[in-house]
Amino acid sequence: xxxxxxxxxxxxxxxxxxxxxxxxxxxxxxxxxxxxxxxxxxxxxxxxxxxxxxxxxxxxxxxxxxxxxxxxxxxxxxxxxxxxxxxxxxxxxxxxxxxxxxxxxxxxxxxxxxxxxxxxxxxxxxxxxxxxxxxxxxxxxxxxxxxxxxxxxxxxx
Numbered sequence: 183x184x185x186x187x188x189x190x191x192x193x194x195x196x197x198x199x200x201x202x203x204x205x206x207x208x209x210x211x212x213x214x215x216x217x218x219x220x221x222x223x224x225x226x227x228x229x230x231x232x233x234x235x236x237x238x239x240x241x242x243x244x245x246x247x248x249x250x251x252x253x254x255x256x257x258x259x260x261x262x263x264x265x266x267x268x269x270x271x272x273x274x275x276x277x278x279x280x281x282x283x284x285x286x287x288x289x290x291x292x293x294x295x296x297x298x299x300x301x302x303x304x305x306x307x308x309x310x311x312x313x314x315x316x317x318x319x320x321x322x323x324x325x326x327x328x329x330x331x332x333x334x335x336x337x338x339x
Contacts, residue, residue, distance in 0.1 A: 211299045218306045225310055229317040238325070241318035245311055252307035259300040266297060 236244065266286070272278035287295065 215299070215302050215306075218303065222306050222309045222313070226313040229313040229320075232317075232320060236314075236317060236321065238318055238322055241314055241321065245314045245318065248307055248311045248314060252304055252311060255300055255304045255307060259297060259304060262300060263297045266295075 272282055
């Protein structure tokens with residue numbers, strides 16, 4: 183059975199449409215960022231409190247997955263920033279230049295651009311990876327201390 187083939191065409195978005203959608207997109211980005219930051223903070227606190235319990239192998243696998251996602255976000259950020267920062271070729275008149283500058287600000291603006299959202303996600307994933315590493319290292323240290331205590335007491339591990 184062959185998969186359905188889509189013949190839909192995506193219409194390009196105009197600068198005016200993008201500007202009109204910006205407030206809603208910014209609000210959703212702030213909500214998503216707050217939720218991700220809150221989750222990362224809870225994970226961080228659980229790791230610091232010793233409440234995050236994973237075996238070392240599971241922690242390593244999870245760290246590897248989070249690091250891979252973080253690296254993918256950084257790659258996407260680099261590509262997106264380069265591509266989105268390219269000025270639109272709308273002409274050499276003042277209106278065309280203003281629209282091009284506005285689009286660049288919406289795309290890669292320091293405070294609210296799409297590229298900023300990717301960088302924020304990168305930072306959240308980096309924080310999660312750090313929390314997982316601390317938890318894994320704590321587990322490893324605890325296991326090593328228990329093993330040494332057992333050996334000191336004449337037992338075998």
